Amino acid sequence: MTTINSIETRPLRPLFLSYLFPAMIGMLLMSINILVDGIFVSHGVGPTALAGVNIAVPIFSILLSISLWVGMGGATLFSIAMGEGNKKRAHQFFTLSFVTMIAVVITLIIILSLNLKKVAYIFGASDITYPYVQQYLHIILLFGIFYTIENLLSIFIRNDGNPKLAMAGLITTSVLNIILNYIFIFVLHYGVTGCALATAISTMLGMSVLCLHFARKQSELKFVRSFFSLSDLKKIFAIGLPSCIVEATFAVMVVLYNITFSYYLGENGVTAYAIVNYIHSVLLTIFLGIGMALQPLVSYHHGARLLDRLTALLKIGITTALILGLITTLFAILFPSQVIALFGDSTFAIRNMAIQGFVHFAIGYIFLGINMVFAEFFQSIEKIRLATTIMLLRSIVLFVPTLILLPKLFGAQAIWWTFPVAEGITALLIYIYIKKKPHIVTA
Template sequence: MTTVNAIETRPVRPLFFSYLYPAMVGMLLMSVNILVDGIFVSRGVGATALAGVNIAVPIFSVLLSISLWIGMGGATLFSISLGEGNKKRAHQIFTLSFVMMIGIVTAIIAVLLFNLRDIAYIFGADHTTYPYVQQYLYIILLFGLFYTIENLLSIFIRNDGSPKLAMLGLITTSVLNIIFNYIFIFILDYGVKGCALATALSTIFGMLVLFLHFFNKQCELKFVRHFFAVIDMKKIMTIGFPSFIVEASMAFIIILYNVTFLRYLGSDGVTAYAMVNYIHAVLLTVFFGIGMALQPLVSYHHGAGLKKRLIALLKIGVKTAIILGLSTAIIAMLFPSQLIGVFGDKGSAEVQSMAIQGFAYFAIGYIFLGVNMVFAEFFQSIEKIRLATTIMLLRSAVLFIPVLIVLPKIFGAQAIWWTFPVVEGLTALLIALFIWKSKYGIKE
């Protein structure tokens, strides 16, 4: 049975879960990689080196956001084309996406390398941290193209019916990253350079695992000579834009939280939020995994015109998000101290107490987060880009900024923790009202 036939004929529920588990594991491993780098650098090099790496990470995130932007946009069109039975266009879309990403990422890397010092200082480096930023980021940028290729291939391979191979590539990267970090930092004493080399080499091996997909007889990821079309470039950039917003807004949200906590609770508040954010960064990727699993299936069924199965996929995605969100919120409210103890830095008793209490409030937002991500991904996957972009902007700016400003002014400093659940709850409410009143109602 071909991949196309399997997608169209397999029962919707097992089909969805066959994509869900690999996507969630893969996204989780991506976030764990960042934590692993921080642990090895802090213990093997020192606190100042860790600060340097943390300054470099948002710059590196620029490359990830580009690969997500083009990858999700291109992969959506790719799956829609397969659903329409137009394999020739699917091949053209894949080739165009690959070439676009290489061109854009190469240009960005060149600009960053030639202006490394200035950019590092803009992102918060000073004379003590810059040497570490420079050592880490220089190597990361030299190998940055491999990282974006791995991410792009992972997205397309998932859309080409091989979610387990996409997961295997990310598992390979994560496991080797731990091994190489230990060798380069603790055995060879390469310092921050060792951490960067570990990331680079593990990424290359993970990418090579993904290339095994091209030896699959059912592979539809094929490079073709005649692929360039301006209209397709515009569609890729337009469809992928909501994914770019998700990645790009994360740094923006963290900065606003830090500024607000500093104003109302001082440096202790910033530290408490950092502890909570370590947990949040991991959990966030798990919820993103639901959308990542939904996207290739929704795009294909949209292209094939299988509306009944399309709506069934949406319902399963929403139910999964609600169950996962409720479970996460309940666990966080019952065991906040245990979670903070696992992921958080060991600070003063006052900071620990602040983080524990804050996370119990903060975690209520997970009840709504998954649902919001499912609808955003659903609309993006059926080319309703304005709706998907609106949901993302509501979460990251339109509602977030005023709520973050108003809540602590009215209810005091502790209300800062309520920003996340209030914003996600309001976004979910607006989505529900839109679904109820519009032609996108969930009806068989």
């Protein structure tokens, strides 16, 4: 059994794998869990209700970005303190992170709840869809604090040497969400309200599973009375910023893609991209899982100043990301029609556009994992500017001009190349930077 204190003595490769698979499965389940609501609503309530749920879904991105921001920032500092052998500081970072997130989320929920109708229309509701948006959003906001606590705890539990329990909590949430959705929608006919209740109840029960970690003798997640420090709070927000950027910029990228596809290829282009993006949103979480697995190990070794093992961990992470990226790209090139067919029926024109586009789009996965690993690595060793720069390069700085220029220079089909070009240039810039400053990974 892995504990936070045994990390520095275990062989690195099996140690990394013991974190990798639970992290990847956990992140994958998080993405699928949100999609389950839409599937049940579409079949059990109707298309207008589905539109209402989809309009309300960005609330999850908002709540997730907050829990990632505070959770990844605090957990990184927690593991560094444990690596340094300073358990008191580790307990303070955990307590400060937990209290801070509760305060931020409750404040946000109160503001959003008091302005629920305005928020719904900002999200894209109309007079027709608003009743469904209101039903769903009201419940999700009421229980939103449990969603963020579950995310925060899963991050800290992984950092406290218990990745399997972190995964078990998310599995519990996902399985129960499916069961409760069926009961509330098809048996009790609660409609959209039942869907939201299923999500809320399953989240609370999944969170309860995570709380079992506190009964573990080896647990270092302890609440302390003396924890507040303004400088520590600034560190948490600074270190967690790259993780927040990943979630926040994903929504921006989707909007910009939709606008561009609509301009060049019309409604068919937007629909074809929606199919590819559905696949991408699932694959992205798998690649994020590599970084999630790497972070606790890197932060601990950084705190313990075990530089040789730190460098070896980076190499293992890069190798894993590259292999996974190559497999994903190769699979997309060889079996694009089979992959696209998994995500619903569509007209021949849309399906053909999605198949051709996905073949080009998927080349970006060769570079995506590498970029994520380097960003997570630098974030984990407190090199926040580097981590933030990598995230902004791939999602805004390089992405936006590439999205504008490629279709103008090479035609509408080149829109699909935006993702691989932006990720590829980012990876190249990282390579050049590391070549010039090879000691940056341990300095």
